[in-house]
Amino acid sequence: MSGSRANALEVRGLSVGFDTPAGRLTAVDAIDLDVAAGETLGLVGESGSGKSLTLRGILRLIRAPGRVEGSVRWNGIDLASLPERRMRDVRGGEIAMIFQEPMTALNPVLSVGIQIDEVLKSHSTLRRAERRARAAELLALVGIPDAERRLGDYPHQFSGGQRQRAMIAIALAGEPKLLLADEPTTALDVTIQDQILRLLVDLKERLGMGVVLVTHDLGVVAASCERVAVMYAGRIVEVGRVADVFAAPRHAYTLGLIGSVPQAGAERSALASIEGTPPGLASIPDGCAFHPRCRFASTQCRAERPRLAEAVPSHSVACFHQDEVLAARRLAA
Incomplete structure (x- = not known):
């Protein structure tokens, strides 16, 4: 088909x-x-x-x-x-999945950087500093400005479109x-x-x-x-x-x-x-x-x-x- x-x-x-x-x-x-x-x-x-x-x-x-x-x-x-x-x-x-509603799919008590890092820990051999650099790279890849600083922000600090982009970054972390x-x-x-x-x-x-x-x-x-x-x-x-x-x-x-x-x-x-x-x-x-x-x-x-x-x-x-x-x-x- x-x-x-x-x-x-x-x-x-x-x-x-x-x-x-x-x-x-x-x-x-x-x-x-x-x-x-x-x-x-x-x-x-x-x-x-x-x-x-x-x-x-x-x-x-x-x-x-x-x-x-x-x-x-x-x-x-x-x-x-x-x-x-x-x-x-x-x-x-x-195989990665982007869920329908990022405000409920993202963990509200963890920063976006930590949520990307969790995927990198599971699906890569990168060390801690390398994972942080890769997380910032992913946020930049999906179009979030000042990506390095935004790693420490929580989902509620992002706009609706930025939360969706963060969800995409998390999905892409495992390549x-x-x-x-x-x-x-x-x-x-x-x-x-x-x-x-x-x-x-x-x-x-x-x-x-x-x-x-x-x-x-x-x-x-x-x-x-x-x-x-x-x-x-x-x-x-x-x-x-x-x-x-x-x-x-x-x-x-x-x-x-x-x-x-x-x-x-x-x-x-x-x-x-x-x-x-x-x-x-x-x-x-x-x-x-x-x-x-x-x-x-x-x-x-x-x-x-x-x-x-x-x-x-x-x-x-x-x-x-x-x-x-x-x-x-x-x-x-």
């Missing part, structure tokens, strides 16, 4: 579920996902679609009563079978080859969002990292990703190259997301909306989970779950009515 480059990350049948008194609730439902070395993959969908839990499942950060099932292979190594001690080496050292970025621009103003996205793209190119970027903003995906995977109700419903998916969406949910984005030159046109709301974990419908909100839904959609399959080269979709969706997109264009 990722083109001609070799896949560094291969996810097969990944599920994340939670055992409750009412039974097992499935938040991520048997998804397959590939990320090639040096590639940026956007993971999009409404809140509650399972995007963040997918990233946590990849890194085995789900704790009881949650359970993770499926296969996650990183450069040929099965992460699910690694002992926890070895998995800690992978986290931060090979990972894959960065999982969970909505890194949430709650930031538009100008700072643009700066953070430009920073991530620049760092990816300079350091040769792969990136999985979780977002609900298709504009962010268009600006920074090569491929996009669309999630709904814990399932991947469409995946392909960004240009192909945006120009010719084959799933009704993707079509709805694209239709809800303001278009240049159409200032006076009404935005399209997707009727209804995403289902809760305890009420995911049979068949295609999107069918209650889908104008193309048929009896087959209500009874049978569509399988994610390649529709055209490098573009896969889980939809029984993809030709009708594609025709509607072309008509709207």
